[in-house]
Amino acid sequence: xxxTREKRFVSHGGDIWGFSRKHNIPVEExxxxxxxxxxxxxxxxxxxxxxxxxxxxKFYPDPNPVEFKNTLASYVGQGIKAENVLIGNxxxxxxxxxxxxxxxxxxxxxxxxxxxxxxxxxxxSGGKITFVQLPEDFSLETKKIKEAISPDTKIMCLCNPxxxxxxxxxxxxxMELVEFCQKKDIIFSIDENYIEFAQDDQEHTVAGxxxxxxxxxxxxxxxxxxxxxxxxxxxxxxxxxxxxxxxTIRQPWSINGLACQVTQAAxxxxxxxxxxxxxxxxxxxxxxxxxxxxxxxxxxxxxxNFLLIKLTNPDxxxxxxxxxxxxxxxxxxxxxxxxxxxxxxxxxxIRSTKDNNQLVEKIxxxxxN
Numbered sequence: 001x002x003x004t005r006e007k008r009f010v011s012h013g014g015d016i017w018g019f020s021r022k023h024n025i026p027v028e029e030x031x032x033x034x035x036x037x038x039x040x041x042x043x044x045x046x047x048x049x050x051x052x053x054x055x056x057x058k059f060y061p062d063p064n065p066v067e068f069k070n071t072l073a074s075y076v077g078q079g080i081k082a083e084n085v086l087i088g089n090x091x092x093x094x095x096x097x098x099x100x101x102x103x104x105x106x107x108x109x110x111x112x113x114x115x116x117x118x119x120x121x122x123x124x125s126g127g128k129i130t131f132v133q134l135p136e137d138f139s140l141e142t143k144k145i146k147e148a149i150s151p152d153t154k155i156m157c158l159c160n161p162x163x164x165x166x167x168x169x170x171x172x173x174x175m176e177l178v179e180f181c182q183k184k185d186i187i188f189s190i191d192e193n194y195i196e197f198a199q200d201d202q203e204h205t206v207a208g209x210x211x212x213x214x215x216x217x218x219x220x221x222x223x224x225x226x227x228x229x230x231x232x233x234x235x236x237x238x239x240x241x242x243x244x245x246x247x248t249i250r251q252p253w254s255i256n257g258l259a260c261q262v263t264q265a266a267x268x269x270x271x272x273x274x275x276x277x278x279x280x281x282x283x284x285x286x287x288x289x290x291x292x293x294x295x296x297x298x299x300x301x302x303x304x305n306f307l308l309i310k311l312t313n314p315d316x317x318x319x320x321x322x323x324x325x326x327x328x329x330x331x332x333x334x335x336x337x338x339x340x341x342x343x344x345x346x347x348x349x350i351r352s353t354k355d356n357n358q359l360v361e362k363i364x365x366x367x368x369n
Contacts, residue, residue, distance in 0.1 A: 041227015049265035078208025091234035106154035112340035159191035166302025
């Protein structure tokens with residue numbers, strides 16, 4: 001049976017400002033494990049680009065940054081061209097834009113748990129939602145998902161790697177759904193915000209398929225891997241015909257005057273990219289080992305920079321553990337606010353060895369006491 005919405009909308013992970021106000025802790029003293037943002041970012045070259053191009057803030061942003069689109073196309077590879085690229089104010093703007101193309105009273109199919117903005121964008125555009133509950137291991141049950149589609153379905157929304165579990169779906173199983181949706185004139189919107197963290201990401205992305213499937217809409221950003229949440233730069237990859245339609249509804253100057261230059265510098269910081277992949281994978285492996293030594297925790301495998309953890313100890317809920325860690329100035333993600341999840345799951349972001357060790361020690365103290 002499709003899942004139903006029983007919870008109110010809540011804020012995202014990474015609300016370090018709200019956490020600071022609530023607990024009267026200076027932002028600089030919060031140990032932030034909630035937002036799944038690269039703890040190593042922003043890239044040094046990106047920071048230098050902010051200084052170098054600061055003079056540009058006196059101009060309106062370039063309404064058609066063709067050179068930057070070419071840079072993004074080259075970065076993605078997969079045969080992508082500038083005409084297949086749409087730039088947005090973070091991936092959020094792109095998620096909302098794609099639903100604005102759809103007719104009133106459309107239906108969206110969303111496997112859950114998932115990112116809440118797919119739901120919000122659908123409701124804002126006058127649509128309704130059919131939630132499909134993913135199994136315990138968060139695998140794609142394509143048959144069940146297909147059965148959720150109705151004559152009114154106009155869009156399906158999925159993220160790969162999956163959030164909040166970190167599971168990576170294989171390209172063939174994604175393309176099975178893309179092809180099914182194409183035959184029924186349904187847009188398939190896939191969020192690849194964490195794809196760069198995955199090993200062999202070029203083998204798993206479906207970005208290169210946008211020229212063959214006009215219903216495919218691939219969303220990415222520089223928020224997570226490049227640690228630049230404040231820049232608000234996202235981009236979508238799609239067939240040129242779909243891009244042209246979306247360009248007609250994009251708000252003017254939604255991209256700030258520094259975003260393109262800073263992002264281009266970040267994408268060019270090869271040392272940062274290599275260091276991120278190596279460090280995140282090494283720290284994640286050790287953190288998983290340390291967490292698995294604590295009774296009452298089940299750590300799910302992840303291809304990303306975050307870990308989903310199930311609390312098997314009946315004495316603790318995700319909310320109670322979050323509140324106890326808050327006393328230690330540590331912020332984690334309470335996953336009970338995700339549609340389709342209960343109060344026995346938390347999510348934590350991979351950080352430095354020192355930070356990870358501190359988190360492990362505090363969790364162990366709380367559970368043992």
